[in-house]
Amino acid sequence: VDVPEGLRDGVAIIEALNHLKPGSIEKYEKTPKNIFSKATNIKLINEALIKLAIDPQDLPNPNDVSSGKSDRILVGLIARITGQSSSKTLEVAPEAVVKEKQIKFETIQKTRKERSAKKIERGRQAVKATIRAARYEREYRVLRTQPKILQKEAAKHGSFYVPPEPKVAFVLRLRGINGVPPTQKKILQLFRLRQIQNGVFVKINKATLNMLKKIEPYVAIGYPSVGIIKKLLLKRGYGKQHKQRVPLTSNAIISAGLGQYNVHTLDDLVHEIATVGKNFTKCNRFLWPFKMNSPRGGYGRSKLRHFAEGGHAGNRMHLINSFIKRLL
The missing domain is CATH 3.30.1390.20 (Ribosomal protein L30/L7)
Incomplete structure (x- = not known):
């Protein structure tokens, strides 16, 4: 699905929401220059749509929109907004429904953060494990070669080398x-x-x-x-x-x-x-x-x-x- 760059930064969607329901999003990045400002606009859109009883699972991930990974979700979201706005006004959902959607959205966001943190931690542990394994291999190599070297040194001086007892x-x-x-x-x-x-x-x-x-x-x-x-x-x-x-x-x-x-x-x-x-x-x-x-x-x-x-x-x-x- 080809999505114009103007939709990925969230500005066009925010303007459409403000046109259909004035005051939905008052402060936002009107000229986002990087992926962080674009992600901020998408987060504001998600928070506004939750109040309109949109399921959090149907909302795009702010970090994926600017890269194009959530284009299909973005197109479906725009279709739902235009479908709900046949009367040119958007109705606010009941407070209980909004609270339920908000809790669900926060749970999903928390789960995503935890998964991301675990993935990063697994990567760090893998790097540390690789470094330790290389250090162990060097240590084993020294333990294998050192007795032969010491034995040759002892033979040069006419003495004997007694290897250490097994542990x-x-x-x-x-x-x-x-x-x-x-x-x-x-x-x-x-x-x-x-x-x-x-x-x-x-x-x-x-x-x-x-x-x-x-x-x-x-x-x-x-x-x-x-x-x-x-x-x-x-x-x-x-x-x-x-x-x-x-x-x-x-x-x-x-x-x-x-x-x-x-x-x-x-x-x-x-x-x-x-x-x-x-x-x-x-x-x-x-x-x-x-x-x-x-x-x-x-x-x-x-x-x-x-x-x-x-x-x-x-x-x-x-x-x-x-x-x-x-x-x-």
Whole structure:
């Protein structure tokens, strides 16, 4: 629909309204020079038409008229005004009807503002998340390359480089409850490993190392890489929301559960788990224990033997990565 520019600035419509009902709009922009003054005229027109019992849903958006997005609504509005003005005068609607229309119009305007604000906020959060993800990637790159550099430096000086101890482990339960002593059973419960093929992340310290040594014959232990942690959360990650097990299908779920700890996206959650940040415990408690599949190809006959003896139980260090891939 082609609408003349003179109608889009609202001046012609205001003059028509004042001609049909004198004094409808007294103060307005007679020569609007920018989109803001044009939008102001359209707002005045909408307020005047609400008093004439025009439905707010049939009124154009002031911000869209000058750009031509509301041309069809504008043409329909002009047709309604001319249709109501066959007697050359416009009748004012009853006060109750005007008040109802006004409330409806204000509700629509409030909803539009809220949607617009949410859209802007989502855009800001997306930009911040992208910046944080890039910073995390640089940090991971340094963690991968720094040991090799320090090892070469130590070799030049005839010394040795001892890499730092891992900070986080992934623990997978391999055995049921039959024949498990009470102490080991209680430790498995404390780690939230209540079923076979359940897996959790565990922070490595003196206390947890002693507990892991006691349950070593019943679990598989290893130190996962950043990539494997991200795959686990993407494919098997579930969060705790209102005491329910909810899949991590969007960042909104993570933000709702951990936003107060400045963890809003999957990259934030992976970084907190991989680096054992100050909110590791909160993030780990938010995550539901992983329910893993049996490994592709099966366990074989040596499931409960130690890994050093050809089985699957015990600590397999960084070889846990290939094992987790078989479980996904």
